[in-house]
Amino acid sequence: QKEVEQDPGPLSVPEGAIVSLNCTYSNSAFQYFMWYRQYSRKGPELLMYTYSSGNKEDGRFTAQVDKSSKYISLFIRDSQPSDSATYLCAMGLNTGGFKTIFGAGTRLFVKA
């Protein structure tokens, strides 16, 4: 079993839709959770970062963490064609060493 599971998609939605992207994980020791957006032929760009369970909102983006279920989500409201990209979840821990594990990424297409 992989430490982080993420559906690779592709996920195709119409413009204006609410998008839900999800990851599950197996290591209950993970302390921090991140979402990255990666456009084609570019490096990943950090979107959201959180330590705790619950919701964190930034504009049209909401990151949700449920540590009891080992489940994280990214919601995109009023999706735009410019949101079309691959979204990678990442999670990690810092126990004297530094370990971040990335999901495989979900490809999202927002159709105009």
Next chain:
Amino acid sequence: SAVISQKPSRDICQRGTSLTIQCQVDSQVTMMFWYRQQPGQSLTLIATANQGSEATYESGFVIDKFPISRPNLTFSTLTVSNMSPEDSSIYLCSVSGTTGLYNEQFFGPGTRLTVL
């Protein structure tokens, strides 16, 4: 966030040759990392580049194949040695420790390597 540049942005190389990838950051950073991203797959950490000492390699990666230098707090290189087609991938430089939230990581644009 830091501005990270990589050179070259892409290259096509012959089997058996070596390629050195450079990573330059516009500010001093504590941690620098090298990742590999193969098509449709997640990011795989190759090694942590330590300033002034040998890099720390992840399981499955060895110094002879992927020698790394980090002469200062803003620059690092990754060499892919004795290349084979299996080394075709995107190689990404990443930094951390730039914003006070120690574990935030930022990525360069990547180097797209094709080995024939």
